[in-house]
Amino acid sequence: MSRILTTVLMAATLSLGFASAAWSHAVLLGSTPAAEASLDVSPKEIIFNFNENVGPIFIKVLDRSGSEVGSPGEWRVDGNDVLMSLNDELPNGTYIATYRVISADTHPVGGSVVFAVGEAVASMGDVAAAGGETSGWVIPVAINRYVQYGAMLLAAGAALFIVGMTVPAGVQSSVYRMGRTAAAVAAVTYVLALGFGGAEMMLGGPTAIFSIDAWSQSLASTLAPSALIGVPGLLILYFAFGKGPEGKSSPLLIAGAAIAVASFLVTGHAATAAPVWLMAPMVAVHLFCAAFWIAALYPLAKTAQVAGVAEAGAVMTQFSQRAVWTVGALFLSGAVITWTQVEGPQNMLTTDYGLRLTAKLTVFFVLLGLAATNKMVLTPALEKADGAAPEKLRRMIKFEYAAMVLIIGAAVSLTLVTPPRATMDMEGGMGGMAMGGGYTTTVTKGKYTADVSVDPAGTTASNMVMVTFKDDAGNPVEMVDVTISWSLPTAGLEGIEGRGEMVTPGMYHFMFDQLIIPGEWDARIDAFVDDFDKQIFRTTVPIK
Amino acid sequence: MLKSALLTTAAIGAAALMSASTASAHNYMTTLRAPAGYMADMEARAAHGCLAEDIKEVRIKIPEGVYRVTPINTREWEVETEMRKVDPPVPGDGGRPITRTVDTIIWKNPTAVTPYNRAEGFKFRAKLPNEPGKVIFWQMVNICEEGRDPYTDLPETAFDTKDPNFGKKFEEFMGSTAHAAPYTVLYKPAMPQYPWEWTQEDIELSGMTPPEQTAEAK
Ligand code: HEM
Numbered sequence: 001m002s003r004i005l006t007t008v009l010m011a012a013t014l015s016l017g018f019a020s021a022a023w024s025h026a027v028l029l030g031s032t033p034a035a036e037a038s039l040d041v042s043p044k045e046i047i048f049n050f051n052e053n054v055g056p057i058f059i060k061v062l063d064r065s066g067s068e069v070g071s072p073g074e075w076r077v078d079g080n081d082v083l084m085s086l087n088d089e090l091p092n093g094t095y096i097a098t099y100r101v102i103s104a105d106t107h108p109v110g111g112s113v114v115f116a117v118g119e120a121v122a123s124m125g126d127v128a129a130a131g132g133e134t135s136g137w138v139i140p141v142a143i144n145r146y147v148q149y150g151a152m153l154l155a156a157g158a159a160l161f162i163v164g165m166t167v168p169a170g171v172q173s174s175v176y177r178m179g180r181t182a183a184a185v186a187a188v189t190y191v192l193a194l195g196f197g198g199a200e201m202m203l204g205g206p207t208a209i210f211s212i213d214a215w216s217q218s219l220a221s222t223l224a225p226s227a228l229i230g231v232p233g234l235l236i237l238y239f240a241f242g243k244g245p246e247g248k249s250s251p252l253l254i255a256g257a258a259i260a261v262a263s264f265l266v267t268g269h270a271a272t273a274a275p276v277w278l279m280a281p282m283v284a285v286h287l288f289c290a291a292f293w294i295a296a297l298y299p300l301a302k303t304a305q306v307a308g309v310a311e312a313g314a315v316m317t318q319f320s321q322r323a324v325w326t327v328g329a330l331f332l333s334g335a336v337i338t339w340t341q342v343e344g345p346q347n348m349l350t351t352d353y354g355l356r357l358t359a360k361l362t363v364f365f366v367l368l369g370l371a372a373t374n375k376m377v378l379t380p381a382l383e384k385a386d387g388a389a390p391e392k393l394r395r396m397i398k399f400e401y402a403a404m405v406l407i408i409g410a411a412v413s414l415t416l417v418t419p420p421r422a423t424m425d426m427e428g429g430m431g432g433m434a435m436g437g438g439y440t441t442t443v444t445k446g447k448y449t450a451d452v453s454v455d456p457a458g459t460t461a462s463n464m465v466m467v468t469f470k471d472d473a474g475n476p477v478e479m480v481d482v483t484i485s486w487s488l489p490t491a492g493l494e495g496i497e498g499r500g501e502m503v504t505p506g507m508y509h510f511m512f513d514q515l516i517i518p519g520e521w522d523a524r525i526d527a528f529v530d531d532f533d534k535q536i537f538r539t540t541v542p543i544k
Numbered sequence: 545m546l547k548s549a550l551l552t553t554a555a556i557g558a559a560a561l562m563s564a565s566t567a568s569a570h571n572y573m574t575t576l577r578a579p580a581g582y583m584a585d586m587e588a589r590a591a592h593g594c595l596a597e598d599i600k601e602v603r604i605k606i607p608e609g610v611y612r613v614t615p616i617n618t619r620e621w622e623v624e625t626e627m628r629k630v631d632p633p634v635p636g637d638g639g640r641p642i643t644r645t646v647d648t649i650i651w652k653n654p655t656a657v658t659p660y661n662r663a664e665g666f667k668f669r670a671k672l673p674n675e676p677g678k679v680i681f682w683q684m685v686n687i688c689e690e691g692r693d694p695y696t697d698l699p700e701t702a703f704d705t706k707d708p709n710f711g712k713k714f715e716e717f718m719g720s721t722a723h724a725a726p727y728t729v730l731y732k733p734a735m736p737q738y739p740w741e742w743t744q745e746d747i748e749l750s751g752m753t754p755p756e757q758t759a760e761a762k
């Protein structure tokens with residue numbers, strides 16, 4: 001009997017062992033301050049909300065030096081929330097709130113949330129905007145950029161059209177009016193871009209656009225020089241269009257258009273890519289040609305409507321001659337930009353950027369088909385004074401409008417994603433070239449290697465991590481799932497986790513905003529080769 | 545001999561009962577213990593989604609030594625199996641060799657997803673290895689809209705309840721990861737599964753109160 005009792009006791013002890021270690025998996029659902037929040041005043045309390053009731057081991061708030069701050073009071077547990085009051089005000093700065101909690105059993109889980117007081121969370125810069133977190137502000141940013149691109153191209157193109165084409169007097173004045181309106185609208189969008197862009201960079205809420213932070217963020221970015229160049233250029237155009245056909249000033253129109261186009265060269269992926277001596281002129285050519293084509297549609301349709309068949313024929317013939325060069329240059333410059341940005345035809349279909357470009361090219365070829373019909377069928381018909389031709393031409397131009405609307409959409413959407421070129425730079429550790437720093441290393445596990453780059457490996461910006469997996473033959477390996485978990489043992493920080501997004505086959509992109517304390521951080525990369533086979537790569541990364 | 549088998553059974557039974565009663569959030573086996581060598585119904589439980597996402601697919605890898613796997617039908621999920629080669633073949637029942645067996649069971653395209661804060665059972669039938677004392681791990685992954693919630697971690701070396709440090713080692717392993725694969729402890733059954741395989745002693749025993757209840761009553 002006593003033997004049975006002993007056995008049962010033993011079993012009970014053993015089972016406690018099972019139970020205690022086994023099943024806690026508290027998941028953080030939210031926090032106050034929220035992750036990445038930028039607060040105006042110091043928080044009185046830190047709240048973590050979990051999926052289940054947990055017991056805290058500790059909660060602490062660390063500043064950038066890794067010291068504990070805020071003189072924390074007691075914690076309490078309220079349902080699935082864990083709360084800790086702060087007795088001291090936090091001075092302006094960026095902080096990391098970290099926790100370690102246990103379930104009813106004894107299995108601890110840790111994690112961290114970064115927030116800032118009186119400043120934006122660790123400056124995201126262009127890197128984050130290109131590949132990292134986004135806020136609701138991306139939508140206004142995208143819409144505004146769309147209007148900006150369309151209006152700027154229309155304004156600059158109207159100027160080129162006036163200088164380069166001879167059109168009937170009635171059409172002339174409407175080109176001036178179109179240009180003037182477009183210039184005014186475009187100028188406004190440059191200013192809005194500053195506000196929206198700033199709000200997006202600080203990942204702000206709905207009122208972020210009214211905050212000084214948002215504006216100071218965007219004034220520190222390339223949006224500022226862009227507006228500084230673009231707005232005066234557009235004002236010159238506005239003024240030049242305002243003088244009407246009687247006061248036509250070709251130098252002013254050309255200068256305004258050139259300055260407006262130049263404003264695009266200080267931002268964006270393409271014009272600032274190496275080699276700049278080649279890329280900037282290519283983007284400029286691309287924009288001039290696109291502008292001319294876009295701005296020509298309306299006056300051509302108008303000509304077909306108001307002018308006699310013969311006069312319309314003459315205008316179309318003149319335009320056709322110019323268009324051959326324009327379209328050729330547009331395509332060639334586009335091809336050169338594509339060449340440097342996409343790095344390899346396989347990326348056209350495997351990356352987000354490539355797919356968007358493929359969509360743009362598809363519409364481009366449709367547009368080319370429409371333009372060819374105009375040139376080869378309708379222009380000769382006009383020359384032969386075919387009375388039905390003007391109406392047909394106008395109908396074709398309507399389709400061209402639609403195609404242009406799509407192409408500009410595609411061009412704008414390209415500026416919102418990271419081109420393969422930029423991600424390649426990171427992978428090759430050449431990110432340092434662009435960013436001035438960074439850390440790269442290679443970790444081997446069995447037959448797999450992981451090339452890891454962390455950029456800028458610093459505490460003042462979000463860190464972009466690129467990991468590329470290869471097998472023993474050097475071929476890229478696509479994983480089912482890749483996560484990185486960071487810890488900084490010296491500061492008692494852990495559980496900073498992120499899931500990778502594949503950018504090209506075998507290459508994964510991560511953004512981490514929580515590495516705000518300098519030190520030797522441990523990175524643990526869990527890569528699932530298939531559903532069940534996990535390879536763990538460990539390394540230490542110095543964050544300065 | 546019989547007595548010690550009974551005692552082990554009782555011990556593991558009590559252990560399993562107690563741990564099963566702990567509220568749990570990880571994936572786990574409802575069949576925390578099972579009779580070695582039996583053809584048994586097993587149930588795995590997906591206990592929460594990936595972070596706060598609902599589960600839309602569940603996959604279980606059938607470990608080495610487990611054969612003749614049949615998913616138990618459900619009208620809520622499409623169930624699929626993937627096969628693997630058994631090389632070298634192992635003798636099956638009736639002496640015919642088994643050359644292929646189920647590698648993975650996949651439950652997918654549910655009529656309704658499993659909400660992230662609810663548990664759901666996934667059942668299958670399997671011939672368990674006749675190795676009392678062994679712990680078998682069923683690697684399992686929950687798949688959600690965006691994320692995946694893997695329970696695939698295995699111990700470095702196999703566990704055996706006969707090891708005097710079994711409990712301690714098991715606890716260490718469970719504490720070392722938040723992604724341990726669900727497990728089943730195989731116990732030595734008091735008697736063979738089917739009555740026609742029973743010995744005279746088994747037959748006598750068969751009329752008695754089940755050993756777990758005996759242990760608990762004391
Ligand atoms: C009617 C036809 C086209 C129009 C209206 C157009 C317009 C534009 C515009 C407005 C930009 C933005 C430049 C900037 O952000 O600074 C751009 C960029 C670009 N275009 Fe085009 N484009 C056209 C055809 C093409 C073609 C045919 C190609 C390829 C062969 C091409 C390839 C590119 C590339 C690679 C970029 C760089 C995008 C980036 O990374 O920001 N485009 N285009």
Ligand SMILES: [Cu+2]
Nearest residue numbers: 024025569570
């Ligand atoms: Cu869990």
